Amino acid sequence: MMPGPRAQQKEKTRQAIIQAALAHLSADHSFSSMSLREVAREAGIAPTSFYRHFDDMEALGLTLVDESGITLRKLMRKARSRIELKGSVIQTSVDTFMEFVERNPNIFRLLLRERTGISPAFRDAVAREIQHFKEELTDYLAQESNYTKEQAFTLAEGLVTLVFNAGAEALDLAPSEREALKDRTTMQLRYLTFGAKLIHSDGQKNANAKAS
Amino acid sequence: MMPGPRAQQKEKTRQAIIQAALAHLSADHSFSSMSLREVAREAGIAPTSFYRHFDDMEALGLTLVDESGITLRKLMRKARSRIELKGSVIQTSVDTFMEFVERNPNIFRLLLRERTGISPAFRDAVAREIQHFKEELTDYLAQESNYTKEQAFTLAEGLVTLVFNAGAEALDLAPSEREALKDRTTMQLRYLTFGAKLIHSDGQKNANAKAS
DNA sequence: CAATCCAGCGTACAGCTGTACACTTAACCG
């Protein structure tokens, strides 16, 4: 059941639309401020042809978020293999994530913006992607040490939040300032992991401690 | 030099515009998706009258961010006095911040969205507000313990990031899930502070440690 | 082959936008 020329052409146009949308993302042009006509223009098709591929802009946006998710998963895999080589979990994770942000600023901006955007569908989609991050890291942590699942998740959530946020801040920074940011982030992750390790080292005794 | 009726009326209209804009903010209506005519309609004035008060929507937006900043400062002060009463820094901070988010979801949404938005002026304005947060907490930490200024800032940044982010997630959560989020956030802050304390307890020896 | 399908096009329209411009009218000030 090889796809005929008709289906091939359709797929090609679909990709043109997706690429046009991604290409138009930038610091001062968000997906939500992007019009259907604009995307069509960039993709080289008539505005009404857009509907042959997506119901509306929201449908296109969800596709973009999904594709970004795939790109991020690839990144995760690369990071894991790097860890196996170098051994330094924290440093490697921060470096890899920052490298992604620097290389795909617009994809990262998309996730960043739609995470708090107007469309519930978008917010959910991005939240799901980040949830994957947290869960994968939770599994990793639970496997490497003897945290309960809950403890591991709490720690993973904190780590992901800090790294993701550092990525967001890196976007507006000069390269020199980025290094300082990376160093601070690395140190914060170390605080977190070290603190968690010590607090939970004597069994669950302190797990629900109420002291400040 | 008491303001005459003319100036009073002008100020009243100005406030009407500001309130109209704030009132229109919601989960599915952001400031950037808000039109000048919409605000004018809501404020009960002609579209062109808007210009008597603000150059454009961006100018209004910056005013909103500033006002939100003032509201947040008030909150900080309240939090500090609560700490003096109750003593538990982390628990009190989380509670106070979450209370703010629950009571002013739209103001918080404004900051959250414009932080990563299209307008550089907006991004800078919000970044400045958050920077204030970080700096005030840095001073507090440096004063209460013997961190270097750098260490205190790194820790403060981590704490602020985690709390701010928890607020963002709380927006879309049911009250029951919010409690769980609060608990996790509290625990994360504890990891951070505890980890920092221990890593820096033996002087600066580990300050630049590179181990993972 | 002929019949059907369907990606892409062009036209058209209503509805929205920001804002230029000329005006009224009440407060201000010498």
Place this chain on the structure above:
DNA sequence: CGGTTAAGTGTACAGCTGTACGCTGGATTG
């Protein structure tokens, strides 16, 4: 008092938006 200032109005217009509709021409299918 009389002249000036300025907040607010209404009209107007060009430019953008999404999308309904009918068409064309090549690929697909029986």
